[in-house]
Amino acid sequence: MLNVVNMFPMRYIFHGLAVYFLLFLCVKWAIHLTAIFYGKWKLHRKTVPPSSEVPWPGVSIIKPLMWVDPNLYSNLETFFTQDYPKFEILLCVEEESDPATMVARRLMSKYPSVECRLFTRAAAVGVNPKINNMQPGYAASRYELVLISDSSVRMKADTLRDMASRMTGQVGLVHQLPFTCDGAGFAAALQKIYFGTVQARIYLASDFLGIACHIGMSSLVRKELLEEAGGLAAFGRYLAEDFFLGRWVVGRGWRTCVSGQPAWQNPGACEVSGFLARLTRWAKLRAAMVPVTILVEPLSECAVLGVCASWGAARLLGADPCGFYLVHALVWLLLDWALLSVVQNGALPFGKLEFVTAWLFRELSSPCVYVRALCSPTVTWRARSFRLRWGGEAEQLVSRV
Structure with missing residues (x-):
């Protein structure tokens, strides 16, 4: 009887997490749609030429x-x-x-x-x-x-x-x-x-x-x-x-x-390794400036949020987690394609296959970038090394070479 009683709180916790993950997913989709429609209205609008008056x-x-x-x-x-x-x-x-x-x-x-x-x-x-x-x-x-x-x-x-x-x-x-x-x-x-x-x-x-x-x-x-x-x-x-x-x-x-x-x-110059190092540096800076991002940022990524939301949908709605994940990833990809087209304001310089390949690489590498960023507070930038402190201040370790 004691074991049954002890199980109830865990059940409520799991249900609460499932609701949270699904709500978080809805918020992310809302952010997607907001960015697309607002970007369509905001970006690339003609301005008035300068006047002497x-x-x-x-x-x-x-x-x-x-x-x-x-x-x-x-x-x-x-x-x-x-x-x-x-x-x-x-x-x-x-x-x-x-x-x-x-x-x-x-x-x-x-x-x-x-x-x-x-x-x-x-x-x-x-x-x-x-x-x-x-x-x-x-x-x-x-x-x-x-x-x-x-x-x-x-x-x-x-x-x-x-x-x-x-x-x-x-x-x-x-x-x-x-x-x-x-x-x-x-x-x-x-x-x-x-x-x-x-x-x-x-x-x-x-x-x-x-x-x-x-x-x-x-x-x-x-x-x-x-x-x-x-x-x-x-x-x-x-x-x-x-x-x-x-x-x-x-x-x-x-x-x-x-x-x-x-x-x-x-x-x-444009290299994958250099770009990933750049993303790692930015992740370190965000974690030092706003520590709450350590908890929220991983869940904002398609791959991680998809796993969590699929589990939540299976627990609350009885949905097939694999099917839910695939639909989630497809919707995310299509929304990203639409947003990228809005920002580009013209034809993209690559085809759909290259887009999907690069998109998958970015989404799957993002958790690795995040983990790597948390492993060390040291940042290398402009041929110098710095140690970050909580709050965003930095201490220089190695001067320019």
Whole structure:
């Protein structure tokens, strides 16, 4: 009799878990649909051309550069050709010997009418090498808006105009959805699928719900907000400075907003191992900054959630777990295809078979990336090693080689 009594609490626990898994699955599908419809409405919309009658705010574009890849020149050139009335470009490298300085000087000579300055010495204001690199350029910036843009990002001629036009009312930060240019090979397809599905899903749904979700590949921010925080140097103790910058903006009563154009990453090199290392680093940063993601993030993946939801459906509804899992995976795949097509805004550069292959690889490798991220708090970034602390602060272990 005692054993029967003791079994009742476990039964309720299992039923509760089954309900939780199924509800979690419904929420994920709702996020999928929200991202698809919101992305269709939000992205790739035409903006009004600049007019002399409208006082467009000046923009200081800060480009942190480090080393040279085959696409650096063409990527950087797109910033010199922006269709915008008032902007300056501040090119920042850590040291004069960096070969990126030659690329910068070539473009400065080619476009003498564009206001551009080159800074060849980083400032030591924190452990974050990107902040240290950008600090001299930020200190010299003159305009009320500051655009921080990674070296691998390229822009269309009207991108800066699109971002500035959304800086209205209580919007303090406009950021672009991270995406990638078309490329050849499996690694390029893998990256495009990740940014156009996993990243886009959270990015677009968060913007729709008014939740700050900010990755600093390309971000336009009001300089007054940066100055209130103490400038860029105030975020130098973090590796994920973009997360804490977004949190600061929201904490001051301002909103963040996603631009109508994605941030087109166009790196010169594209390898699967390098991309997985990048995902591992990001997972480590998320776990250190928001520890609750350690519990929630694995369940957000198709493979893990499918197993849990299939068990829940079999327990509560008597469904066949294998059949339920296959339907779940098929629905997830189709929704991802639809979302990727919305973000791409055109034909995908690969066929359906390559999409399915790369999609399966990403989904099945995701748990491995997550486990690997939790095995060590050490992060390698920009030829340096760092140890993460809870809360997101970092300690440098090995300086640049």
